[in-house]
Amino acid sequence: MSSARPGVTARPVANLVEELSKLPGIGPKTATRLAYHILRDSRQNAAQLAEAILDVKDRIVLCSVCFNFSEQNPCPVCSDPTREAAICVVEEPLDVQALDRTGQFRGRYHVLHGAISPIDGIGPGRLKIAELIERVKEEKPNEVILATNLDIPGDATATYLHRLLVPLGVTVSRPATGLPAGGDLEYADEVTLGRALSGRRVL
């Protein structure tokens, strides 16, 4: 529900508040604050914002290979011949950015657009799983890294994919889990600490 009531607030402002509050993580108060900021700002800045929003809708497509958002199809990563023959599977496009920033992976990506979560109504058919299997059969990568989230839907998706991928003769791996860099051991939760211990390595 919008906090800008029609009658008290001019209709165009109320409309803007309503549209902004549809965005994830934006409540009615933040939407009102943003709407008044846009109202006070220059027309040029408002036009740039509107143009940028329309631009992403008009110019961004899903890459038909990895299903990441891109300006071209196939995306620059999928069409880069210097990339290694490994596929890193992630849940969302934002995960690609996070992983690529590490500089530790020079292969390609595959975006599932979610994780299997029956309680949220998401089964395997809603994700880009069939496309991944076809891609692995065709590209024959030397490794598939299952970098889904470390929660129950992410782990269940990784286990399910592992079962589908192993018969294809590809090496399937999962990123190591454990303690965060810079964290104190005594403040780690028991699940993370347990995983860190079971995944320990010999020095």
Place this chain on the structure above:
Amino acid sequence: MTAERDRNYRVEAIVLGRRDFGETDRIVTLFSRESGKISVIAKGARKPTARSGPATEYFARSRFMLARGRDLDVVTSAELLDRPTNLESSLARLAHASHMVELTGKLVQEGEVYPAVYDLLHLSLRHLGVAEDDLPLVRWFEVNVLTAVGYQLDFWSCAGCQRELGAEPNFLGLRTGGMLCPGCRTGDGQAMQISVNAQKYLRLLSREGIRSASSVRISPAVASEVERVMAAYTSSVLERDLTSLRVLREIREQTGSYSV
């Protein structure tokens, strides 16, 4: 001092659902023994360094310290007590756990307390994956949770004429909300026929404890019939279908198996 104590309270709760909020926060639906169903906000729970992360995971049973907020109460500390094991290894088991928490979440009302339902859910989640087959446990949970919130089905007598049901195919009257004998079924336009064996199994589920109900072996035909009957009854009670059951059916169709 008293006001300070009133602002903060402690609950033991099972996580029924969660959704991302803002940059790193999470809105978590809890089902607690002390306060029933409540929605709370766990600030920063999505950060990898958050201690509250595992405690706010789906199906986790955790101890929460909460501070009363204007809209939502805020998690100030959370400690994981236990969670069902090996859910990740079987999609069917994950769907069964999801079904149990979804059903609980839809049957209970905010502002009401249901200690018996809480104990039932806790016990059932703990037993998931212990027996060779999860299906008897799930059916046992359905029959008993419906009873605990007041939708008990009497599998022994007809809801129409009140006579004892004979050893013959009888009916579940979805409009009546009870079992019907062949003579009374015509009064209910949404009556589902139930075989003799399925009726025997449903009686057993409503009478026996979790251990003996879980250990009974039934034919796939009876298992499938009882699942259909219970799904129809819960949909009729809730006036909507359950999402996790739909996904469970999709998983079975895709994998061609009941236990993937």
